[in-house]
Amino acid sequence: MADTAEAGQAGSGPDFRPLYGQVKDLLVRRIAAGELRPGEALPSEMRLAAELGVSQGTVRKALDELAAQHLVERRQGRGTFVAEQTESRALFHFFHLFDAEGQRGSPACREASSKSGSASRAEAKRLDLAAKAPVIRIDRVRTLDGVPSMVERIVVPAGLFPGLAEQPGDALPNTLYEMFQRDYGVTVTTADEQLRAVAAGAADARKLDVPEGTPLMEIDRVAIGIRGRPVEWRLSRVRTDAHTYRVRLD
Amino acid sequence: MADTAEAGQAGSGPDFRPLYGQVKDLLVRRIAAGELRPGEALPSEMRLAAELGVSQGTVRKALDELAAQHLVERRQGRGTFVAEQTESRALFHFFHLFDAEGQRGSPACREASSKSGSASRAEAKRLDLAAKAPVIRIDRVRTLDGVPSMVERIVVPAGLFPGLAEQPGDALPNTLYEMFQRDYGVTVTTADEQLRAVAAGAADARKLDVPEGTPLMEIDRVAIGIRGRPVEWRLSRVRTDAHTYRVRLD
């Protein structure tokens, strides 16, 4: 950092990274390593600038971009804080089912069970694991506004969640990502989803109380952690008679 | 603008808007009014700063935010340009169907027809029009990689697209948004989509060459123009046996 700072400007070279980008990387590494914990305040802009030997404007640009990625939150007059996975934040970013009036569906949990196992080929591929690596599988049914509306199969690498397999299924909270962060230091930052329409199989039909063959929306999600690696694979099948999946494109 | 600039800082008041926000608004108005046309270069940062009596840094912040919204494009060494709706841009932002290998499906058009009419209640509501306002309806079947895969009903306010109704349906291009902007000065900036799983009806089944009752994904989209008003309602039903709808969440 200092070398570039002494030059006083952008510098050059093939693999050059702007100063504010280097500041960003440094802060991301500190957060990912747990030196800065969720909810904790970062040093102020002035302090960071002094520590790193760059100007306040450069630190500001780095922090602004981290805030845009929801990795930190800035609060005027208070400071900059490592983002915390709250239930409302998790729902806002990762739960997109709304009822006809545009109200976010409020999910609850039912019939959850978790088991240990070793990764199938599909699981290993999705989670970027070695063949037969240990995984934990969670099956559950979720209700929306009281009606059984989703069946979910969740698969996570056992290595990231030591002890999770021993939890009884019904002890699992409704929004897992909050627990992932609080109890295991695993922060979900992004997710890739693939949606398709499928026909309800016999098991789906029974759990969701619909006729076999009913069209369901299948949501195939891989959640990515702060280090850029997959941390969860989730396959959901959803009734869309009372709720729709909403996206804003721009 | 000048009054705030003279003060030299943020200012105050209940409905205060930062200087860079005012610059943004001004530029958006100029683009929306057609004073700055798609593809055209904006004045340079220095020129804008001089014209508006603000510093270059303030103009820069405004332009950076407009670039983040894809309203302008910045090219180092060349200038800042009003964003143009190209086919690849339209597909990138508004077409989210990918095949199993992760390649974007390449859509083509078939059996397009367009007719004038007056808005139904649902159409008037979606498009924020008066009851029975004149609309143009386009029906078409689209293929993905050669296979008939989508049926679409597109509805637009006739007032925004004078003369469009007289176009024969098969003269319509594959990506409409490019034509909306080039021929009618209507720029689509964002869209709200609602997705659900539905069963193919008799007409769907015939057009898509699938059995009646096959699960299809229905995409209900309202496209919003640069002035913030709805400019198109599009209802699509899609086969998702070979393609999936992909979203990245963060």
Next chain:
DNA sequence: CAGTGGTCTAGACCACTTA
């Protein structure tokens, strides 16, 4: 009241593009 982030300014050097 001191400390924080939010806004604004002025000026510098750089890399890139075009001519």
Next chain:
DNA sequence: AAGTGGTCTAGACCACTGA
């Protein structure tokens, strides 16, 4: 060579927060 956006700096005043 001239002009553009990209980066970086230094310093100012502001609104907001909490002790």
